[in-house]
Amino acid sequence: MISQQIQQHRGHLTACPPKTASSARVIALDRTTVSALRAHRRLQRIEQEQAGGGYRDSGYVFTHTNGDPLAPDRLSCTFRALIAEHGLPPIRLHDLRHGAATLALAAGVELKVVQDMLGHSSIVLTADTYTSVLPEVAHRAAEKTAAHVMKARGVVPGTSRIRRRASGRKKRRRSKMAALRPGASSAHPARQIGRPQRR
Template sequence: MSLPKTAHSARVIALDRTTVAALRAHRDRQRREGLRLGERYRDSGYVFTGLNGDPMAPDRLTRTFRELVAEHGLPPVRLHDLRHGAATLALAAGVELKVVQEMLGHSSIVLTADTYTSVLPEVAHSAAEKTAAHVLEAGRLVPGTNRTRRRPPSRKNRRGRKNRKGRISRSRAHPSRQVGRPQRR
């Protein structure tokens, strides 16, 4: 195994459940291959190896990737492009730029922002929509509660109700709690 390019390159990467399951299945296949080969199998500790367990040569990995892309009818893409694709998808999904920076191991958030500026307007638009939806939803709630406000009366029922003294009251709240114009008498 070779050392990482920089000290910051050695980091923990969070993975989703589906990816973890796929990697575990891959590890199980490698273990079965190792048992079949017996002493000829070398456990190198790498995820992607040759049949004997030795690290896979980078050019072989690239060639295998190209073959898989062609086999599945995908547009031509380089193996390294997957890194950019992952970052783009994360930003489009609303992952914060700082988290993407850490994911990629960029030393500066400016580098991440400069590299993925084409995605940021879409992310900004999505953020604006989410913020507006949140404000509109919050406006439906009675402040300090999770209860929704009552709908204002329809135009037909705007005359109000008569109170005990026979006066028309536009609000059912106590007069001292009413906000707005004072009622005419």
């Protein structure tokens, strides 16, 4: 649950409310992330035992070895050092937020869900930010919809019964009508668009 943020003010760290009302939110975590956080918590408990009475359990995820929370700038510096150490492309810590949203959209997560995940006040902001990903998502959605329609094309709507094929007599009647009136629709006259009005 995101309920506050840490800011550095005059050399001191201060807990402040989130930036906007929509920034305060609950985020669902997957099992892998929860497992990683629990492993990190176990390491913090080891640090607590080693520090003895000088440890302050602040409750934060990113802390010094004495338990005090890390300043945002210090965390960014640590992240840059890890990026350089492992030879990864230079990205900011904040870019991980964009990466998570991009991966979620690419995985087929709905735009509204990603909006809530990011804490955007408007879905338009989310759509504008991730326009490069959305065409791919829209294309996949179109393919899924088409596959669903093709799968259900032989089923009677509202049931699981297979639709019977047209009898030979109906097929012959349709082909005869099409032959008599070239270019005319074989549909019932009442269903034809632009049919002559009765007077």
